[in-house]
Amino acid sequence: GAVVSQHPSRVICKSGTSVKIECRSLDFQATTMFWYRQFPKQSLMLMATSNEGSKATYEQGVEKDKFLINHASLTLSTLTVTSAHPEDSSFYICSARTVPGYTFGSGTRLTVV
Amino acid sequence: AQTVTQSQPEMSVQEAETVTLSCTYDTSENNYYLFWYKQPPSRQMILVIRQEAYKQQNATENRFSVNFQKAAKSFSLKISDSQLGDTAMYFCAFMKPEPSGTYKYIFGTGTRLKVLA
Numbered sequence: 479g480a481v482v483s484q485h486p487s488r489v490i491c492k493s494g495t496s497v498k499i500e501c502r503s504l505d506f507q508a509t510t511m512f513w514y515r516q517f518p519k520q521s522l523m524l525m526a527t528s529n530e531g532s533k534a535t536y537e538q539g540v541e542k543d544k545f546l547i548n549h550a551s552l553t554l555s556t557l558t559v560t561s562a563h564p565e566d567s568s569f570y571i572c573s574a575r576t577v578p579g580y581t582f583g584s585g586t587r588l589t590v591v
Numbered sequence: 592a593q594t595v596t597q598s599q600p601e602m603s604v605q606e607a608e609t610v611t612l613s614c615t616y617d618t619s620e621n622n623y624y625l626f627w628y629k630q631p632p633s634r635q636m637i638l639v640i641r642q643e644a645y646k647q648q649n650a651t652e653n654r655f656s657v658n659f660q661k662a663a664k665s666f667s668l669k670i671s672d673s674q675l676g677d678t679a680m681y682f683c684a685f686m687k688p689e690p691s692g693t694y695k696y697i698f699g700t701g702t703r704l705k706v707l708a
Contacts, residue, residue, distance in 0.1 A: 510693055521682060521698045522636075535691075569634060575694065579626050579686075582636035 480506050480576040484583025491562055491590055499557045499586045501572035507552035508574035513545075516569040516585075525570075528555040562590040593618045595685050597699035604673045605707050611658075612668045612702045614683030620644075623687040625659065625666045626696075631679040639681070642666065673706045680704075 481504040491497045501511055509530045514522040526547050527535040534547035544566075546558040559566050567590045573580040594617045604610035616625070627639040642650045642659050649657050654674075658667045670677055683699040 512695070516634075519701075519703075521700045522696075524695060527693060527695070571634075571636065573636070579624075579638045579641050580694075580696065581638075585634045587634075 480504075480574070480581045482508075482572060482574050482581045482583040484572055484586060486586060487584060488587045489589070491588070493563055493590055494561055496558055496560045497562055497588060499559075499570055499572075499588075501555045501557070501574075501583050503553045503574045506574075506576065508555070509552060510575055511549060511555040512573045512580070513547060513555075513557050514571045514573070516571060518569075522571060525557075530555075559588065562588070564590045566590050593620070593685050593687070593697050595683055595697050595699035597681075597683055597702050599702045600700070601703045601705070603705045603707055604670075606673055606675060608673055609669060609671045610673055610704065612670075612681055612683075612704065614666045614668070614699055616664050616666065616683075616685050618664070618685065618687070620687050623685060624694075625657075626684040626686065627655070627657070627666075627668045628682045628684060628698075629677075629679045630682065630701075631676075636682075640668065670704075675706050675708060678704060678706045 483502045485500050511528040513525045516522050525540045528547045528549040530549045549555040571585045572583040596615045623644045625642045629637045629639050640652045654671045656669045680701045682701045685697045
């Protein structure tokens with residue numbers, strides 16, 4: 479079946495630095511990818527919709543300049559957390575539309591120290 | 592706006608027994624999809640089952656089945672012959688097409704299921 483590869487699985491960074499998370503669709507093209515954030519023991523909250531070749535669409539309350547999304551090809555979308563702070567520590571998950579439902583990446587646990 | 596409610600934060604079931612997880616949703620749409628996802632400790636989201644709103648027949652996938660009551664806006668998941676590997680967080684999700692042509696999920700808050708040996 480369709481696979482979405484997400485890297486890194488875990489990352490620890492210092493406060494003030496930037497971190498890039500990659501999401502790749504393997505063996506299929508994804509014109510649209512979605513980025514979610516999940517706090518401990520909570521549900522997935524949609525952050526933004528990544529569109530290949532165009533600007534991402536951000537959900538209300540999500541800072542565009544903090545969470546930079548680039549979808550430069552049909553198989554790769556990236557999320558960059560800029561000037562990270564401890565409150566950005568979370569679990570980030572990407573997904574791409576497949577049949578019968580969306581396929582999710584394995585997630586990235588970001589810890590900002 | 593659409594909302595998805597899972598009223599059971601935690602549940603437990605004995606191995607080989609049957610358990611039902613509840614989910615209700617609120618929408619004025621007529622064309623939509625409903626899903627159950629499983630998130631084990633690995634945090635990988637795994638699709639369990641899907642139901643199209645226009646289908647009256649309840650979806651079934653091996654030990655997993657749903658009770659879809661469209662008028663009541665209810666979408667419960669029944670797990671038969673529970674196995675230890677079923678221990679996970681279960682999310683109910685609603686999806687409908689957006690005017691832009693994309694589809695977005697709205698997730699419930701999840702039910703943590705523990706299967707006891």
